[in-house]
Amino acid sequence: MFLYSISKAAAMSGISPYTLRYYEKIGLLPPPKRQNGGRRFYTETDIQFLTFLKSLKETGMSLEDVNEFVKDGCILEKINSGVKPSQLNPSINKRIEILTKHLEKMEIKKKELEKVMSAAKEKLEYYDSILKEEVENK
Incomplete structure (x- = not known):
């Protein structure tokens, strides 16, 4: 299983690292895997999920509805x-x-x-x- 850094996950999903941290903080994203002193790492499945979240947001869906949808x-x-x-x-x-x-x-x-x-x-x-x-x- 290949793991991606937060910057690589951000680039691949189109969601900024800041937004990834925010989504994690509000519970929209589960806590990512961590390695090397607590650095966040994301799997291919995580990237697919992030891309899906971005597509929902791009259509104008509220974060509350996105959260309800994926909870x-x-x-x-x-x-x-x-x-x-x-x-x-x-x-x-x-x-x-x-x-x-x-x-x-x-x-x-x-x-x-x-x-x-x-x-x-x-x-x-x-x-x-x-x-x-x-x-x-x-």
Whole structure:
């Protein structure tokens, strides 16, 4: 098993070392493995989890919802270790609820963004028409 330093984990996941320490402090991340005088080290699985956390944050999910989403650990890991999916129903249902609400929020933001983009495109067309008109009048 290969271990990565906090700076390498940060570079690989796109999450700064400061944020990694903060996530650890608030309990979003489990304490990482430590070696050589307490230095943090991360596994490949940790990096995958960090990348997943970053993707949730990039979509605008709150830290509270991210924390709620991940607090029961990795469902796939549990299933692969022999836990019956039916035993995970409460956790799965909670994640479905969180993701459904989050998707609804993202749909609203998407519509707002589409309006802004449309207005920007109209402005560009208007400015282009002004420039074309100026060239034609020369």
